[in-house]
Amino acid sequence: MDLKTIMAAGLSVSEKFNISFTVILTGFVVVFTVLILLILIIAAYGKIVSSAQNKSKAKKEAKAAAEKAAKATEKSAPAPAPVQKVAPSNGLTDEIxxxxxxxxxxxYGVGNAKIKSIKKSPSSGRPAWGQVGVIDNTRPF
Structure with missing residues (x-):
């Protein structure tokens, strides 16, 4: 029945109320049932994705542990080169x-570089960060 039929049928007020209540109740039941189904579907999807992520994370950790064990069984890292003392120049302390x-x-990596001397870079009259900003802003596209 549509609304015009109900109005034209000459139903009493209590019959109209019963029909209206039935329609409203049916609407609420359908809406909340669909909402509950959506909540359940989203929760199940979240659990599936979470378990898949945990499995991939466990695989990565196992692979990293295997690589670490393989590296440990191989020869150990080469002994570092003997430390040569660089004479402090230009007022540089041992800490610097x-x-x-x-x-x-x-x-450069362990043992891949040797420091022969330490010299102060030429200054352009600007702080280093200011010079970097000028270079960055004037670089051609």
Whole structure:
């Protein structure tokens, strides 16, 4: 029945109320049933994705552990070259020389670089970060 038929049928108020209540109740039941189904589907999907991520994470960890064990069984890292003391020049302290040596070592790898001397870079009258900004902003596209 549509609304015009109900109105034209000459139904009593209680019959109209019963029909309206039935339609409203049916609508609520359908909407909430669909919402509950969506919640269940999304929760199941989340569990599936979570378990898949955990499996891939476990595989990566197992692979990393196997690689680490393989590296450990191979020969150990070569002994570092004997430390040669660099004479401090230009007022550099041993601590500053050590920091520079550590930075070079971390950049080029263990034993791949030797520091022969440490010199101050020529200054253009600008701080280093200011010079980098000028170079970055004036670089052609």
């Amino acid at each position: 020389v050590a920091v520079i040596a550590a930075a070079v070592d971390s950049t």
